[in-house]
Amino acid sequence: MKNQSSTNHPGASIALLRPCLNKDLWDHAEPQYIAAQQKAALQHAHAHSFGYFITQDSAFGNLILPVLPRLDPE
Numbered sequence: 001m002k003n004q005s006s007t008n009h010p011g012a013s014i015a016l017l018r019p020c021l022n023k024d025l026w027d028h029a030e031p032q033y034i035a036a037q038q039k040a041a042l043q044h045a046h047a048h049s050f051g052y053f054i055t056q057d058s059a060f061g062n063l064i065l066p067v068l069p070r071l072d073p074e
Contacts, residue, residue: 038063 038055041063045053053064 042053042055045051045064052067052069054067055063056065058065
């Protein structure tokens, strides 16, 4: 029965991925990771879509936002 608890919660025995670093070091490294993630998401969106996208912080946690181009009236 002891092994049953580990099978019910498969991630329970996995150690946390966040290393035990000095808080100042971690705070400095985290924005670089987010910037790399934003860049990858933006490149993927531009490669697989006909739309335009910008990187911007969102209240909903989105890394990129779609943008409609402003057209000049003819």
